[in-house]
Amino acid sequence: xxxxxxxxxxxxxxxxxxxxxxxxxxxxxxxxxxxxxxxxxxxxxxxxxxxxxxxxxxxxxxxxxxxxxxxxxxxxxxxxxxxxxxxxxxxxxxxxxxxxxxxxxxxxxxxxxxxxxxxxxxxxxxxxxxxxxxxxxxxxxxxxxxxxxxxxxxxxxxxxxxxxxxxxxxxxxxxxxxxxxxxxxxxxxxxxxxxxxxxxxxxxxxxxxxxxxxxxxxxxxxxxxxxxxxxxxxxxxxxxxxxxxxxxxxxxxxxxxxxxxxxxxxxxxxxxxxxxxxxxxxxxxxxxxxxxxxxxxxxxxxxxxxxxxxxxxxxxxxxxxxxxxxxxxx
Amino acid sequence: xxxxxxxxxxxxxxxxxxxxxxxxxxxxxxxxxxxxxxxxxxxxxxxxxxxxxxxxxxxxxxxxxxxxxxxxxxxxxxxxxxxxxxxxxxxxxxxxxxxxxxxxxxxxxxxxxxxxxxxxxxxxxxxxxxxxxxxxxxxxxxxxxxxxxxxxxxxxxxxxxxxxxxxxxxxxxxxxxxxxxxxxxxxxxxxxxxxxxxxxxxxxxxxxxxxxxxxxxxxxxxxxxxxxxxxxxxxxxxxxxxxxxxxxxxxxxxxxxxxxxxxxxxxxxxxxxxxxxxxxxxxxxxxxxxxxxxxxxxxxxxxxxxxxxxxxxxxxxxxxxxxxxxxxxx
Numbered sequence: 283x284x285x286x287x288x289x290x291x292x293x294x295x296x297x298x299x300x301x302x303x304x305x306x307x308x309x310x311x312x313x314x315x316x317x318x319x320x321x322x323x324x325x326x327x328x329x330x331x332x333x334x335x336x337x338x339x340x341x342x343x344x345x346x347x348x349x350x351x352x353x354x355x356x357x358x359x360x361x362x363x364x365x366x367x368x369x370x371x372x373x374x375x376x377x378x379x380x381x382x383x384x385x386x387x388x389x390x391x392x393x394x395x396x397x398x399x400x401x402x403x404x405x406x407x408x409x410x411x412x413x414x415x416x417x418x419x420x421x422x423x424x425x426x427x428x429x430x431x432x433x434x435x436x437x438x439x440x441x442x443x444x445x446x447x448x449x450x451x452x453x454x455x456x457x458x459x460x461x462x463x464x465x466x467x468x469x470x471x472x473x474x475x476x477x478x479x480x481x482x483x484x485x486x487x488x489x490x491x492x493x494x495x496x497x498x499x500x501x502x503x504x505x506x507x508x509x510x511x512x513x514x515x516x517x518x519x520x521x522x523x524x525x526x527x528x529x530x531x532x533x534x535x536x537x538x539x540x541x542x543x544x545x546x547x548x549x550x551x552x553x554x555x556x557x558x559x560x561x562x563x564x565x566x567x568x569x570x571x572x573x574x575x576x577x578x579x580x581x582x583x584x585x586x587x588x589x590x591x592x593x594x595x596x597x598x599x600x601x602x603x604x605x606x607x608x609x610x611x612x
Numbered sequence: 613x614x615x616x617x618x619x620x621x622x623x624x625x626x627x628x629x630x631x632x633x634x635x636x637x638x639x640x641x642x643x644x645x646x647x648x649x650x651x652x653x654x655x656x657x658x659x660x661x662x663x664x665x666x667x668x669x670x671x672x673x674x675x676x677x678x679x680x681x682x683x684x685x686x687x688x689x690x691x692x693x694x695x696x697x698x699x700x701x702x703x704x705x706x707x708x709x710x711x712x713x714x715x716x717x718x719x720x721x722x723x724x725x726x727x728x729x730x731x732x733x734x735x736x737x738x739x740x741x742x743x744x745x746x747x748x749x750x751x752x753x754x755x756x757x758x759x760x761x762x763x764x765x766x767x768x769x770x771x772x773x774x775x776x777x778x779x780x781x782x783x784x785x786x787x788x789x790x791x792x793x794x795x796x797x798x799x800x801x802x803x804x805x806x807x808x809x810x811x812x813x814x815x816x817x818x819x820x821x822x823x824x825x826x827x828x829x830x831x832x833x834x835x836x837x838x839x840x841x842x843x844x845x846x847x848x849x850x851x852x853x854x855x856x857x858x859x860x861x862x863x864x865x866x867x868x869x870x871x872x873x874x875x876x877x878x879x880x881x882x883x884x885x886x887x888x889x890x891x892x893x894x895x896x897x898x899x900x901x902x903x904x905x906x907x908x909x910x911x912x913x914x915x916x917x918x919x920x921x922x923x924x925x926x927x928x929x930x931x932x933x934x935x936x937x938x939x940x941x942x
Contacts, residue, residue, distance in 0.1 A: 511872050511907050518871075531861060531875075539869025541848075542841050545861075577841050 287383070287433035288356040288571040290464075292455060293344025294417040294441050294448070295362030295386075296396040297369040298596075301333035303401045308409060313401055318410040318472070320444070321399075326413035329399045338369070339595060340376030341398055342417075343471060343560050344439040346596045350564025350586050352380045353602040356571060359383035359429060361455075363448075365416040369395035386424050389416045408556065418445035422454040430455055431462035434571045435493070437563070440471035443479045456490050465570075467493035469563060470500035477503055493523040493570070495563050501526055510534075514541070523576065525566050525583065527559055535566075535580040544580040547588025557596025561586040565602070574611075582611050617713070617763035618686040618901040620794075622785060623674025624747040624771050624778070625692030625716075626726040627699040628926075631663035633731045638739060643731055648740040648802070650774070651729075656743035659729045668699070669925060670706030671728055672747075673801060673890050674769040676926045680894025680916050682710045683932040686901060689713035689759060691785075693778075695746040699725035716754050719746045738886065748775035752784040760785055761792035764901045765823070767893070770801035773809045786820050795900075797823035799893060800830035807833055823853040823900070825893050831856055840864075844871070853906065855896050855913065857889055865896075865910040874910040877918025887926025891916040895932070904941075912941050 308315055311329055321329070330336075348358045360377055364370030366388035373395060377384040393415035401409045420442070430436055436459040442448040459466050468483075468491050470476050476483060483504060487494060494517075496504065501513040501524075510528065517524035517536045524536045532545040565586030569579030586602050593599050606612050638645055641659060651659070660666075678688045690707055694700030696718040703725060707714040723745035731739045750772070760766055766789040772778040789796050798813075798821050800806050806813060813834060817824060824847075826834065831843040831854075840858065847854035847866045854866045862875040895916030899909030916932050923929050936942050 509875070511874050511910075514871065514873055515907075534873055541844065541871040541873075543844055543864055543871075543873060544841050545839070577845075580841075 285432055285434050286357065287359050287429070289348070289351055289435045289437055289567050290359045290361065290429055290433040291344040291348050291437040292361045292420070292442060292452060293439040294342050294396055294414060295345060295364045295373050296342040296398050296412065296417060297373050298339045298341035298398045298400055299330060299333065300337040300339065300400045300402060301335060303333075303403060305403060307332070308401060308403065313409045313411060315403065315409050316407045318412060321411045321413050323393055323413055323415065326397060326399060326411070329411055330397070333399065338372060339597070340373045341596055342396075343441060343469070344437060345377065346557050346560040347437065347564045347567070348377065348382045349380055349597040350561045350602060351568055352382050353598040354564065354568040354586070354606060355603045356568050359385070359433070361386050361420070361424060361429075363389060363416050363420040363424065364395040365389045365392065367394050369397060370416065386420070389419050392416060392419055414445065418448060420445070420448040420451045422451050425451050425454045425458065427458045427461070430458040430464055433464050435465045435467050435567060437467045437469075437567060439469050440475050440479070440483065443475065443482065465492040466490055467495065467567065469495040469559070470504060473499040473503045476500050480504060487520060487522070491522055493525065495525050495527070495559070495566070497527045497529070497559055525562070525580065527562050527583075527587070529555075529558075533562065533580050533584060535576045537576060540576060542577040542580050544577065544584055547584045549588050549592050552591050554594045555591045557590050558587040560596060561590040561598065578611055581609070582606060585609055585611065615762055615764050616687065617689050617759070619678070619681055619765045619767055619897050620689045620691065620759055620763040621674040621678050621767040622691045622750070622772060622782060623769040624672050624726055624744060625675060625694045625703050626672040626728050626742065626747060627703050628669045628671035628728045628730055629660060629663065630667040630669065630730045630732060631665060633663075633733060635733055637662070638731060638733065643739045643741060645733065645739050646737045648742060651741045651743050653723055653743055653745065656727060656729060656741070659741055660727070663729065668702060669927070670703045671926055672726075673771060673799070674767060675707065676887050676890040677767065677894045677897070678707065678712045679710055679927040680891045680932060681898055682712050683928040684894065684898040684916070684936060685933045686898050689715070689763070691716050691750070691754060691759075693719060693746050693748075693750040693754065694725040695719045695722065697724050699727060700746070716750070719749050722746060722749055744775065748778060750775070750778040750781045752781050755781050755784045755788065757788045757791070760788040760794055763794050765795045765797050765897060767797045767799075767897060769799050770805050770809070770813065773805065773812065795822040796820055797825065797897065799825040799889070800834060803829040803833045806830050810834060817850060817852070821852055823855065825855050825857070825889070825896070827857045827859070827889055855892070855910065857892050857913075857917070859885075863892065863910050863914060865906045867906060870906060872907040872910050874907065874914055877914045879918050879922050882921050884924045885921045887920050888917040890926060891920040891928065908941055911939070912936060915939055915941065
């Protein structure tokens with residue numbers, strides 16, 4: 283089979299709208315500090331209009347991962363729904379500009395392109411208010427079997443389970459991947475997301491996934507255990523590839539009895555940890571599609587995560603390919 | 613076979629002599645700040661006499677481990693050489709008072725009991741000056757086969773390789789252990805010690821050891837590798853039980869394909885990390901002789917190490933058995 287793509291990713295297509303605010307702003311607008319909250323269109327408009335000096339950047343977890351993969355030199359495609367509006371155009375352009383294929387048809391009506399309104403307080407804490415809008419409308423019709431078959435790996439974000447239609451699209455993609463022997467990778471996305479869909483995620487793990495990404499909070503939530511070591515034992519028995527991230531403690535990569543314990547990359551100053559998990563996945567997946575051993579996949583993940591936390595913003599600022607070459611990981 | 617002992621340990625029998633000094637003192641007496649240096653008797657006397665307000669505490673790596681095992685309620689014996697002098701009596705009393713069997717005959721002549729002269733600078737850094745003295749004279753005649761056979765585990769510190777006679781005693785003990793199916797545990801002691809005896813330690817690992825203790829610096833020195841993950845792969849291939857400590861990063865326990873990644877115990881304030889490795893070994897060995905699984909052995913080690921770093925001094929101040937019971941690890 284000819285694989286023209288390294289990775290095809292599915293996720294919520296979101297534009298981040300960032301503004302500096304003071305604590306009064308958070309109180310006045312009833313924004314919970316430091317967490318991610320799903321909001322409706324009315325509230326999204328309200329907060330958007332209250333922001334002054336907005337900075338807009340294409341975002342979304344899996345889309346950010348594809349940006350990282352592009353920076354490493356991988357051939358990627360993104361599947362996710364925007365509306366034919368200004369933010370939707372901006373999202374599409376951000377991917378095309380860096381060489382990520384993006385061909386999901388724009389929605390012509392319905393809710394606007396998804397936005398994540400990020401209020402940054404004086405102490406640096408980020409309060410995220412996400413309106414999923416058009417992203418929820420991703421549907422099985424948007425999944426092309428030929429695209430899945432063209433890729434080595436299908437990568438799906440767990441956040442898609444929050445919308446019925448997007449989940450159905452994910453299920454169709456997984457079925458297609460099995461037909462074409464495309465490997466299926468999945469990120470648990472968020473501990474609250476795991477809480478909402480724990481049983482379904484466990485079934486996915488058992489029946490459908492080849493590779494799973496999880497941070498410590500997500501993984502302990504999945505298995506309902508207290509310690510990282512219990513997660514490790516569960517994943518070892520599972521037998522697939524688990525890439526488990528632990529913030530400053532680095533990562534642990536498991537495939538049955540094979541275990542790698544890898545330190546976090548040395549970073550001079552941690553500026554903003556947003557998107558560290560997304561870029562870890564980018565580095566790791568890049569290692570996989572280039573046939574690296576699991577240890578080097580983990581080291582590539584750590585390298586990419588280290589770049590992203592050393593500056594603001596969730597997409598790489600410098601070439602990850604050059605960084606990886608410097609670290610002798612290419 | 614009836615085992616009347618849980619652990620029999622062999623090590624340098626040392627009394628710590630601690631004094632607060634200023635930086636001028638270190639300069640005047642040519643003491644290298646923050647490291648351990650082996651010194652001769654003349655220099656030991658010189659520094660000892662220059663100390664004012666000396667605090668004396670029985671020490672020694674393996675002896676400290678036995679103090680931890682006693683605090684956990686294990687039945688232990690210590691084998692190590694002192695002279696029949698004041699420090700020697702003090703060392704023997706310190707072990708007998710906590711219920712550790714100690715029956716190695718005192719040396720009647722030769723160098724004095726070993727001392728470690730510890731100069732504590734105003735910034736808290738400890739400069740250790742060790743005069744091995746009588747400890748070097750431990751000999752094969754001091755090893756009783758019946759005592760080895762009575763123990764579940766023989767525990768040896770790598771520091772003994774620094775003296776020809778003490779090393780010969782260790783070799784005899786290992787041979788006895790094999791005859792009586794007593795498990796052999798060994799600590800690499802110190803990265804410089806590993807540097808001095810690397811080939812011999814690798815041979816021990818291959819032929820004689822069931823359990824090895826090493827911190828990250830010691831283990832990377834042993835295998836001459838750069839990263840912890842490489843150590844992990846080496847130890848996995850070896851197949852015995854490796855308990856690898858990583859300071860704040862916790863520990864990793866390996867036996868062939870079985871790997872446990874365990875966090876360091878939460879400690880309110882780290883006061884003095886001296887002896888953390890010794891107490892980790894105490895907790896781990898206690899788990900082994902009580903038939904705990906490897907994960908719980910590591911957790912017991914982390915618990916004991918956490919107690920010791922929360923105060924000055926290298927022997928437990930509160931009952932490790934009570935701590936372990938509180939943590940539901942007994």
